[in-house]
Amino acid sequence: MKKPAALLAKSLEEISEFAQSARSKADGRIILVPVDFSDHSAMALYFAATLAEALRAALIVLHVVHDPGEMPGYYSKLIGPKHLERIDDVAEEAFREFLSGVIESRPDCLLLREADVLMVTGLPATRILEVADELVPVMVVMGSHGRTGLDSLIIGSKAAQIVQLCPYPVTIVKNKEKPVDE
Numbered sequence: 001m002k003k004p005a006a007l008l009a010k011s012l013e014e015i016s017e018f019a020q021s022a023r024s025k026a027d028g029r030i031i032l033v034p035v036d037f038s039d040h041s042a043m044a045l046y047f048a049a050t051l052a053e054a055l056r057a058a059l060i061v062l063h064v065v066h067d068p069g070e071m072p073g074y075y076s077k078l079i080g081p082k083h084l085e086r087i088d089d090v091a092e093e094a095f096r097e098f099l100s101g102v103i104e105s106r107p108d109c110l111l112l113r114e115a116d117v118l119m120v121t122g123l124p125a126t127r128i129l130e131v132a133d134e135l136v137p138v139m140v141v142m143g144s145h146g147r148t149g150l151d152s153l154i155i156g157s158k159a160a161q162i163v164q165l166c167p168y169p170v171t172i173v174k175n176k177e178k179p180v181d182e
Helices: 012-025 039-055 074-079 087-105 110-114 124-135 149-155 158-165
Strands: 030-034 058-065 116-121 139-143 170-173
Touching: 012 030, 012 058, 012 116, 012 124, 030 039, 030 124, 039 058, 039 087, 039 110, 039 139, 039 170, 058 087, 058 110, 058 124, 087 110, 087 116, 116 124, 124 139, 124 158, 139 158, 158 170
Parallel strands: 030 058, 030 139, 058 116, 139 170
Antiparallel strands: none
8 A cells, every 4th residue: 555645845934824724624623743663653653543533533643853963864774775855755765665664564543544744844852843723723742762871862862852842741662672783
């Protein structure tokens, strides 16, 4: 099953229009799930979909396009070698592959197929908070890598920033299963 293309919102106005459309589907209830294509994000997305079904809320899956300084070439590593392409296009393809993988792994969860997908560009924590302000979700659900110690100080935790700064309830989901590549 091919997942529809994500809307790459370039302005707060586009995000606002997207939010109005999503709100109309679920009596104003939205659960926002920022993802970075990790196993932790997949678990958070499945958890959020289950919760959204129970609450009869719309599910919005968000990815912030940002080629992080600590991992240059992040998107090209996910997709593999490509010809010169815009980072937005590579990120959209990675987003589509991520969503397809989550849907295939959880065929019993119909809301995953109906989720609205949104991409924005910028610094992840800042953009997640801006999108949340436009969407006014009942909850933000996100995965955490669980970095501690020096890694946490150097790289920082986007999940911790969102928990501290988000005016909406935030649930952090950790993947109990150890990823195959670790």
